[in-house]
Amino acid sequence: xxxxxxxxxxxxxxxxxxxxxxxxxxxxxxxxxxxxxxxxxxxxxxxxxxxxxxxxxxxxxxxxxxxxxxxxxxxxxxxxxxxxxxxxxxxxxxxxxxxxxxxxxxxxxxxxxxxxxxxxxxxxxxxxxxxxxxxxxxxxxxxxxxxxxxxxxxxxxxxxxxxxxxxxxxxxxxxxxxxxxxxxxxxxxxxxxxxxxxxxxxxxxxxxxxxxxxxxxxxxxxxxxxxxxxxxxxxxxxxxxxxxxxxxxxxxxxxxxxxxxxxxxxxxxxxxxxxxxxxxxxxxxxxxxxxxxxxxxxxxxxxxxxxxxxxxxxxxxxxxxxxx
Numbered sequence: 001x002x003x004x005x006x007x008x009x010x011x012x013x014x015x016x017x018x019x020x021x022x023x024x025x026x027x028x029x030x031x032x033x034x035x036x037x038x039x040x041x042x043x044x045x046x047x048x049x050x051x052x053x054x055x056x057x058x059x060x061x062x063x064x065x066x067x068x069x070x071x072x073x074x075x076x077x078x079x080x081x082x083x084x085x086x087x088x089x090x091x092x093x094x095x096x097x098x099x100x101x102x103x104x105x106x107x108x109x110x111x112x113x114x115x116x117x118x119x120x121x122x123x124x125x126x127x128x129x130x131x132x133x134x135x136x137x138x139x140x141x142x143x144x145x146x147x148x149x150x151x152x153x154x155x156x157x158x159x160x161x162x163x164x165x166x167x168x169x170x171x172x173x174x175x176x177x178x179x180x181x182x183x184x185x186x187x188x189x190x191x192x193x194x195x196x197x198x199x200x201x202x203x204x205x206x207x208x209x210x211x212x213x214x215x216x217x218x219x220x221x222x223x224x225x226x227x228x229x230x231x232x233x234x235x236x237x238x239x240x241x242x243x244x245x246x247x248x249x250x251x252x253x254x255x256x257x258x259x260x261x262x263x264x265x266x267x268x269x270x271x272x273x274x275x276x277x278x279x280x281x282x283x284x285x286x287x288x289x290x291x292x293x294x295x296x297x298x299x300x301x302x303x304x305x306x307x308x309x310x311x312x313x314x315x316x317x318x319x320x321x322x323x324x
Contacts, residue, residue: 023294029083038177040072041146048140113142161296179208183275206257213250231292241288249281
């Protein structure tokens with residue numbers, strides 16, 4: 001092979017315009033699972049932190065967090081299994097453990113999270129405080145995995161949009177998961193007449209939304225640099241990404257909670273609006289990334305451009321890569 005072939009830039013060749021990849025068969029059910037997995041995992045983390053650091057006044061928040069984690073651990077997998085078409089596919093993943101497979105690792109994270117979340121909530125209902133606290137620690141550890149492992153699962157595929165920026169996709173999913181959990185629990189605290197706890201959760205949501213927004217902007221820049229930004233800049237899922245996930249899901253709650261943080265008496269309306277926007281944006285983010293990724297798999301030029309040898313891209317300045 002000639003020496004210069006490793007750095008030759010892609011010139012637009014395809015196999016007669018035919019897709020080189022097959023898009024995944026997953027739709028809104030899997031997007032819903034990804035959303036609930038992150039929300040429930042982060043809820044378990046917040047509940048554990050509140051239990052160890054919040055005192056007795058946080059007991060309602062802790063119980064709500066444990067219940068939310070368990071609900072997500074039940075409903076989310078039901079959606080996922082429903083979208084697998086053959087439910088035994090998930091069951092078969094537990095027959096082996098493959099440390100190089102995000103799907104294998106994810107199956108065990110999901111199973112462990114569900115088991116320890118059930119133990120935590122059951123012990124809480126039976127008022128076995130020590131047992132609940134012992135079970136919630138591994139539940140929270142698995143919850144951290146639940147918040148981000150789906151990003152690793154998508155990024156490990158050959159789908160250009162998912163594989164183009166794996167670290168930033170994990171940051172986006174993780175930050176959105178924490179913001180969504182804080183938002184859901186904040187709404188519960190508002191309904192329960194505990195505004196102080198809701199304000200604390202709003203501050204968590206504020207920080208997570210800021211991280212989400214920064215990571216979203218950086219990810220879109222990286223998609224353009226890699227030449228795979230088409231599905232999130234044009235087509236039916238572009239508005240869902242830009243308006244739903246970024247504007248509504250990250251920017252709007254950031255404004256709402258930042259305004260509340262500056263007020264002596266925070267507005268309940270701003271808090272609720274910010275929380276609802278986070279939840280809607282979190283689902284929009286997962287839906288946009290899943291469906292736009294499927295769309296990128298059907299664009300052969302995106303795949304061949306992304307799959308070219310790295311030196312062909314790395315020798316170019318980022319500004320030139322984006323300009324392509």
